[in-house]
Amino acid sequence: MASRRGFTLIEVMISLVIMLMVMGAVYKLILSSQRLAREQAERVNLQSNVRIGSLAVLADLRELNTATGESAGNNDILAKDVSSITYRAMRGAGYICQAPTATQVRISRISFSGYRDPLATRDSLYVFYDGDPDTETDDTWLPVAITAVSTATACPAGAGITLTTSNKDSLVGLASGTPVRFFEVMELKLHQADGSSWLGARSVSAGEAVQPVLGPLVNDSGFVLKYLNAAGAETADRTAIKSILVTLRGISEGAVNVGIGGAPTRVQDSLVSQIMLRNSFRP
Amino acid sequence: MRASRLQDERGMALAVTLFALVIIGTLVAGTFFSGRLEEQSGSNTIYAAQAAEAAEAGISDGIGTTTAPSLLALTVGGLPSNPVTVSLGSRVDATRQISRLTSSVFMIRSTGTRRNGPGAPLATRTTGTLVRLVTPRLLMRGGLSAIGQITVTGNATVSGIDTTPPLWTGAGVECPPEADKAGVVYNGTLTQNGSSVITGNPPKQSDPTMNPGNQLGGTGFSQLKNLATLILTSNISGIGPAVSNSAPPTCNTLVQNNWGAPLNTASPCFNYFPIIYHYGDLSISGSGAGQGILLVEGNLNVQGQVSFFGPVIATGSVNVRGTGTDDVKFYGGIIASDVQLDDNRLSGNATVLYSSCANRRALQGSGVVTRLAQRGWVQLY
Numbered sequence: 001m002a003s004r005r006g007f008t009l010i011e012v013m014i015s016l017v018i019m020l021m022v023m024g025a026v027y028k029l030i031l032s033s034q035r036l037a038r039e040q041a042e043r044v045n046l047q048s049n050v051r052i053g054s055l056a057v058l059a060d061l062r063e064l065n066t067a068t069g070e071s072a073g074n075n076d077i078l079a080k081d082v083s084s085i086t087y088r089a090m091r092g093a094g095y096i097c098q099a100p101t102a103t104q105v106r107i108s109r110i111s112f113s114g115y116r117d118p119l120a121t122r123d124s125l126y127v128f129y130d131g132d133p134d135t136e137t138d139d140t141w142l143p144v145a146i147t148a149v150s151t152a153t154a155c156p157a158g159a160g161i162t163l164t165t166s167n168k169d170s171l172v173g174l175a176s177g178t179p180v181r182f183f184e185v186m187e188l189k190l191h192q193a194d195g196s197s198w199l200g201a202r203s204v205s206a207g208e209a210v211q212p213v214l215g216p217l218v219n220d221s222g223f224v225l226k227y228l229n230a231a232g233a234e235t236a237d238r239t240a241i242k243s244i245l246v247t248l249r250g251i252s253e254g255a256v257n258v259g260i261g262g263a264p265t266r267v268q269d270s271l272v273s274q275i276m277l278r279n280s281f282r283p
Numbered sequence: 284m285r286a287s288r289l290q291d292e293r294g295m296a297l298a299v300t301l302f303a304l305v306i307i308g309t310l311v312a313g314t315f316f317s318g319r320l321e322e323q324s325g326s327n328t329i330y331a332a333q334a335a336e337a338a339e340a341g342i343s344d345g346i347g348t349t350t351a352p353s354l355l356a357l358t359v360g361g362l363p364s365n366p367v368t369v370s371l372g373s374r375v376d377a378t379r380q381i382s383r384l385t386s387s388v389f390m391i392r393s394t395g396t397r398r399n400g401p402g403a404p405l406a407t408r409t410t411g412t413l414v415r416l417v418t419p420r421l422l423m424r425g426g427l428s429a430i431g432q433i434t435v436t437g438n439a440t441v442s443g444i445d446t447t448p449p450l451w452t453g454a455g456v457e458c459p460p461e462a463d464k465a466g467v468v469y470n471g472t473l474t475q476n477g478s479s480v481i482t483g484n485p486p487k488q489s490d491p492t493m494n495p496g497n498q499l500g501g502t503g504f505s506q507l508k509n510l511a512t513l514i515l516t517s518n519i520s521g522i523g524p525a526v527s528n529s530a531p532p533t534c535n536t537l538v539q540n541n542w543g544a545p546l547n548t549a550s551p552c553f554n555y556f557p558i559i560y561h562y563g564d565l566s567i568s569g570s571g572a573g574q575g576i577l578l579v580e581g582n583l584n585v586q587g588q589v590s591f592f593g594p595v596i597a598t599g600s601v602n603v604r605g606t607g608t609d610d611v612k613f614y615g616g617i618i619a620s621d622v623q624l625d626d627n628r629l630s631g632n633a634t635v636l637y638s639s640c641a642n643r644r645a646l647q648g649s650g651v652v653t654r655l656a657q658r659g660w661v662q663l664y
Binding site: 019022023026029030033034036037040041044047048051055059062063065067070074090092093095113114115126128130133134135136139140141175176177178179181278279 | 295296299300302303306307310311313314317318320321324325328359360383384385386387388390411413415417418420653655656657658659660661662663664
């Protein structure tokens with residue numbers, strides 16, 4: 001035991017220095033990896049955010065109907081500018097299951113397909129009016145306000161949804177099987193809240209305030225809409241719009257170090273999509 | 284002793300290295316995992332887009348290939364048509380069904396599917412489109428109506444008596460009888476000589492109010508020609524059905540002289556009713572039978588053993604000439620400016636018979652499937 005000797009001070013100091021250097025290198029490596037992971041996570045979130053937002057916007061705008069020279073009822077874009085759009089958003093479709101009255105329309109549940117069930121006041125109805133069945137020239141869609149909804153009703157061949165409507169004499173005489181669609185008026189816009197920009201949405205027909213639904217987005221240019229006519233040129237005429245170019249520019253919620261030694265910054269990403277309005281196929 | 288000292292030494296390099304490796308490995312794995320998740324999310328978006336586009340393609344294919352007779356065979360509010368699946372390339376297909384909502388409005392429902400290698404669905408999307416039959420509207424005033432000069436001579440026959448084509452009786456064709464019409468309705472001069480026969484209720488009817496603007500009823504010639512499904516580019520010598528060799532055989536509607544098969548109820552072309560249009564004078568010769576609506580923006584000359592089932596409309600004159608033992612027969616009616624029905628040989632015949640059945644089948648059968656002009660496209664959930 002007495003013959004065993006310990007480390008000298010020099011040995012201990014050299015060991016400590018070497019250990020500090022190794023620990024420093026390891027720390028640096030871990031820190032870099034952590035920054036990379038955080039940056040990657042931010043980018044993934046950002047890309048997902050932008051992609052989901054783009055899909056949601058396109059899905060809502062896809063069914064819009066526009067037609068030059070047609071009545072206001074056949075043009076679903078009610079107001080627009082570069083960062084906002086107000087429109088009739090289709091929420092569902094079905095068929096009348098029995099002859100309607102001037103104040104009541106009953107839809108077959110089996111035929112119904114919708115984003116959700118119709119809601120009184122918030123939603124309105126479009127009922128197809130065939131007129132002379134041998135010609136398409138008198139075809140139109142009758143707008144009807146929905147004042148009450150009952151889902152606990154029956155059609156002759158199964159469950160149904162009964163819509164109490166504003167008085168509309170032209171509903172009388174429509175055949176069973178007549179298609180109907182219901183919609184609400186929506187607004188999408190670049191919305192400022194909590195010091196950031198967001199994609200904001202609101203149901204105009206329900207009288208809602210704008211709610212942020214996606215973001216954060218780049219200030220001023222986070223949500224940009226460009227309206228194109230049949231020739232692909234930008235148009236100011238709402239009735240001539242055939243497609244919409246939607247640009248979403250997202251920004252990460254937190255700052256990340258981009259690359260090794262880069263200063264912390266909020267990263268951005270963008271997605272540009274063009275949606276053809278499916279119900280605007282006529283010139 | 285030295286060796287035993289070394290064995291007793293305790294270091295921490297291995298522990299530090301392992302610790303660092305675990306931390307770094309965890310971070311790298313997390314990054315890889317989130318990247319993989321993002322890649323899969325992107326792939327799913329692509330699959331969903333492919334399925335949605337496939338559904339759209341199924342709709343377009345349905346509009347392009349569905350015939351009016353097949354739509355009219357569906358019951359209002361009844362079961363939808365049998366599903367039709369269209370392959371759209373590797374691992375993508377669309378299946379559609381058609382329902383008849385009202386007498387004139389139909390819904391095409393199409394589900395697009397993106398599949399993996401073994402065929403299991405990765406994404407599906409369903410869309411619908413409301414369509415209707417656009418059927419030409421025509422006012423057939425009689426067997427023959429013309430503005431200008433009408434000459435019926437030789438052994439020619441014109442009849443306004445409602446006649447059902449003989450082969451169609453008992454062939455599953457519904458032909459409810461309608462009231463007889465005038466044999467010849469004219470605003471101009473009518474000359475009849477030779478052994479020609481004009482019958483109807485009445486046989487001859489002068490109508491001074493008939494003019495080019497109202498001769499066809501509510502539809503103008505230009506509206507009709509816009510519905511044309513078969514544009515002729517030259518004169519026609521011989522007409523007859525063209526059937527593909529596929530299984531089952533189908534009617535080849537791309538052939539210029541395939542005007543349906545009115546005389547063969549078993550043919551795939553029996554329910555094919557083209558709207559045939561030719562700009563300029565048209566000559567039809569040879570033999571054969573056709574059906575549909577024949578529109579000629581000019582003069583029409585027919586000679587040979589030819590039968591046609593459905594309305595014939597020419598903006599110019601119509602010259603029909605039997606040739607000896609051969610016949611020229613029209614079931615439906617003729618509307619034109621000037622008409623010459625002549626038969627220079629005693630054994631030949633030029634015959635025009637009013638047929639509400641032939642006209643109805645031609646008009647309905649030549650209806651064009653078209654999207655509703657407004658709000659026809661529907662997102663289905």
